[in-house]
Amino acid sequence: MIGAVISVLFGFFSEPVYEALYYSSGFSEAMHNNDAYGIVAIIAIAMTWGIAALYYYVINSVKFDRWYHWMSMLGVASVLTPVVCFIVVGNLLEGMDYPTASATFEIYNVIVSALLFTIASFSMRWWSSNCRHTPIPQ
């Protein structure tokens, strides 16, 4: 529950969070003007929670229940989410030329995605039959 609240709060306050992590005058203003921070936050939340749900309830396998399996999913979520966000942001800011700033922003988004995936994991793992003790025992 706390994890869900944190994620929702992040959705609402994504702009100050992202700007606190990375601010570049032209790029950040363009992100603000196009409401892109909110969209990126929603994508990040949806993807990290989705990948966590995939791990705990779809894969949910005794062959994939060790901490390093979870770490691999963390890696997937932390890479895939910024990649998708990078593409979406590229489309939103079409015509504006911020490739370097956008890429740098996504590096910070890796950290955000990793945190969101961790929060999602610890929020939903309780009911997983095989992975509820992953990455660390409850």
Place this chain on the structure above:
Amino acid sequence: MKLFVFAIGGTGSRVLKSMIMLCAAGVRPVDANGRPLQDVEIVPVIIDPHKSNADLKRTERLLSAYSTMREKLYGKNANANGFFATKISSLKEVVSSSQVPLDDSFIFNLAAVENYKFRDFISYNTMNEPNQALTSLLFADYQLENKMSIGFVGSPNIGSVALNGVKDSNEFKAFANVFADGDRIFFISSIFGGTGAAGFPIIVKNIRQARNIDAKNKAFLQRAPIGGLTVLPYFSLMESEDKQDKRIDNADFVVKTQSALEYYNNTLTGNGRNAVNAIFYLGDHGHNAPYAYDPGDKRDQHDPAHLIELVGAMAPFKFMSMSDSELSDPATGQPLPTKAFEYGLEKDTDFVDFSSFGQETRQLVYRPLVKLHLLYIFLRTGLNGMIGQGFTEDAPKITREFTGTQFYRVLTQQFFDSYLEWLTELLHNRRHVTLFNEGEMEMAKAIHKVVTKKSLFGYKKVDNDVFKAEMNRLSRDNSSYGSNAELKLMDLFYTAAEKIITERYDNIN
């Protein structure tokens, strides 16, 4: 209900060993509706003066291991469901008073017998000449010289004298005092040897004549429901290296059996006798394996397990399942005419597997034994790699330290070593009892002539991972184990096995 099981002689110990295996697998007596009987407690009493007998020692060790594990799992509670469900207690454990000193052992103390030569036991040397002459007519020289610490060497005429003193022992008095209304008695003995053939009728006689003993419950004892497994010849003996040594001779087995059956008919089971409420006859004359010659002083009497012992071990369950009205007159409480049972395989073959048994036997033992065997494989190949994951992390946790506990060591080493030895002996005896494929540690291939069900891509999988997944699920939904990690492990596996066997194996019923 307490069932006092008197296991007499070498056959008694061996059948009891098979019975322990069945109890460990979770086999329980059921009522007419197939529901497990409640409050059952088995009190085995091994009667055998030959204490160095390896079969006796193996059974005693197994009984101790069973008790240790059972107490850890279920405490003193008589009602349980799962592996080791049936409570097995020693006589000392069920005797509440300390009026009579007893060894905390499953073995009847026969010190009054076993320390003597038979000649000294009957005070031959102090007899007058006519009595000595009469005694010499009744007993051969080798019988008079027999040291009874090696048993009665196939001589029921020695046993019938020596065991007559059983009624004066502390054990018998304790048994007579603790026996209560509703309890039952079962005897396991062979009829072609010495100790069992003699011990069974003598102890029955002493029970039926309980009015002569000083016991508070003697009225119950006198009309106690008594069952007996009488094992007819099912093995033979190789010739002695010493050609002169004919103390036990195969050629006598059938004659001795015929004589004893006649005697039983006249005293225990025949018309108007009814001293025994139910008697179960078992034998395997055509397929008997020759065992090494051993009257008791040649080797350690380490005889291999046999199909007859496995089948015989089911007789006490059948006896417990019989209602009171089947055994005794409800109005008077007196025994009804003796009910006699025989046993036949569904298919008479030298290569016995589960399909060779009849439906009633399969219903009783098939699933429990499969579960026990899968547990054996799981503990030997699976659990260690699972510690720190899944169900082992739910409270109560199953940690690395758990595998060093007395319970775990007794289960995985002492008990399962004995189990494997038992299976191997059954397999390599003349009747090859192949319940499970020897050495096969793949669960899907372990049960002889049984495959897993077909799936879309081949056959359904049964392995440690399948068990782990099911136990994970069960553990998530069940938090009723308190701090008993032993019970958690065994109960989760038992419940998981029930589901997996039903869903994934073909025709285990």
